[in-house]
Amino acid sequence: MVVKLEEKEKVVMSEFLSQKPKLKFLFTGGKGGVGKTISAAGLAYRFSKEGKKTLLVSLNPVHSLSSLFGQDxxxxMIKQVKGAPNLYALEVEIGDVVERYKANISRRLSEFLKWADIPMDPKPFIDIATTNPAFQESAMFDKMMDVILEQGQEYDVVVFDTAAVANAARLIGLSKIYGLWLERMIESRKEALSLRVKLSFRKEKVMEEIKKDPMMADLLSMQDRFTKVKNVLLNDELTAFFFVTLPLSLPIAVVKRFIKMVRGFDIPIGGVIVNQIIPKSIAETTTNEYIRNKYKEQLxxxxxxxxxxxxxxRSYIPVYPGEVIGVEMIAKVSEDMFSWIPDFLDELKLES
Ligand SMILES: Nc1ncnc2c1ncn2[C@@H]1O[C@H](COP(=O)(O)OP(=O)(O)OP(=O)(O)O)[C@@H](O)[C@H]1O
Ligand SMILES: [Mg+2]
Known part of the structure; x- marks a missing residue:
């Protein structure tokens, strides 16, 4: 698959970040297990080291920040990371988020039925709405909007560790669909309201009804909130989406597909992080045939x-002898993300 790039010269991570001094919301995406969480942590650690109040947020249904940092x-809730001043972490609890989102929707539906004088039990409607398979994702998206609007005020930088590619992709895709859905809902609500006061033919009367309508007020406030978030997500001074890959066929294909899609949504691309690289110096000195073969394949x-x-x-990360666990290892990853370069880069044969 060919991905057309507009960029010509490589801009490494440190240069990229110095070109974007206002950068505030960073996301990592990529195939499962490629190193999204360690990359997000490495980036967050760097900002915190620079004295910026930084929040690392996990939007994964299965969290890994606790095991990564080796801390609870x-x-x-937002917790301060021990051993890393200025660094805070939040593992969003999907269960809580879904419950709160459900309660919100129930309240809206009940209010609406009451307002519309429909003497009906809202429960079946609520059940339908909340057992929809996309409901969890909508709830997560809603929570992400909360974090952007609320924690975005308090923290200098917020790094989101998003789930594997499908979820992150849908998270992005949702933002467009959500906006369209809101527009449609508001339009049809307006129509319904003008029908209700049709006999009067008075515009002011319609406006009055719109103001009184709780559903309309809700939709308008959702739209306002969403517009604010969208403006943030599409602003390349503020937001950057990073793609993590391994030097392997499938993760590369995923990143290429991802980049195309993100471009389609006009979401600013931060760049690519290549993880788990075997250095030449190791491949040449090891007697381990597996590693030597892996190295050849890697080239x-x-x-x-x-x-x-x-x-x-933007970044290359070498493969480490063990798992990445604890603040010290994260500090190492962070340093490597900003300075390490593979020792075989000049020798690659780049036929086009
Ligand atoms: N460069 C590396 N060297 C050694 N181990 C690594 C390296 N990068 C990642 N790992 C290990 O690989 C595992 C996966 O890394 P990580 O959790 O960051 O991936 P992920 O993309 O977030 O995975 P998931 O899709 O499950 O969220 C972890 O156990 C981590 O410690
Ligand atoms: Mg992860």
């Missing part, structure tokens, strides 16, 4: 990455 960050994929995504590659 559960409970759905082909690295050439593909440089050829197709080169200018977007």
């Amino acid at each position: 960050l559960t409970g759905g 082909g994929y690295m050439a593909e990455i440089e050829r197709d995504l080169g200018p977007l590659v």
Whole structure:
């Protein structure tokens, strides 16, 4: 798959961030298990080190911040990360979010039925709305909007560790659909309201009805909130979406597809992070045949990455001898994201 890039020259992470001094909302995406969480943590750690009050938010249904930091960050509340001043973490509890979202929708529906004089039990409607398979994602999206609008005021930087590609993609896709849905809802609500006062033919009367209508007020406030978030998400001074890949076929394909899609939604691309790279120095000195073979295979994929995504590659992360756990390891990842370069980059054959 060919991804056309507008960028010509490679801009590494440190340069990229210095070009974007107002950057506030960062996202990491990519295939499952490629290193989205460690990359998000590495970025967040860097900002916190610079003295910026930084919040790392996990929107994953299955959290990993607690195990990554080796600290209890559960409970759905913002907690300070021990050993990293200025760094805070939040594992969003999907259960709580869904419950609150459900309660909200129930309240809206009941109010509406009351207002419309429909003597009906709202429960069946609520059940239909909240058992919809997309409901969890809508609830998560709603929570992300909350974080952007609320914590965005209090923190200098917010880094979102989003779930594997499907979820993150839908999260982005939802923002467009959500906006369209709101517009349609508001239009049809207006129509319904003008029918209600049709006999009067008076515009002021319609406006009066619109003001009194609780559903309309709700829709308008949702639209206002959504517009604010959309303006943030589409602002390339404020927001950047990073794609994490491994030097392997499938994760590269996912990143390419992802980039295309994100471009389609006009969401600003931060760049690509290549993780788990085997250095040449290790491959050449090891007697382990598996690693030597992996290294050879890696050269082909690295050439593909440089050829197709080169200018977007901001960071390279080497493979470490063990799992990334604890603040010290995160500090190391963070440092590598801003300085480490593979020792074989010049030798790659980049046929086009
Ligand atoms: N460069 C590396 N060297 C060694 N281990 C790594 C490296 N990068 C990631 N890991 C390990 O691989 C696992 C997956 O990393 P991480 O959790 O960041 O991926 P993810 O993309 O967030 O996964 P998921 O899709 O499950 O959320 C972790 O156990 C992490 O410690
Ligand atoms: Mg993760």
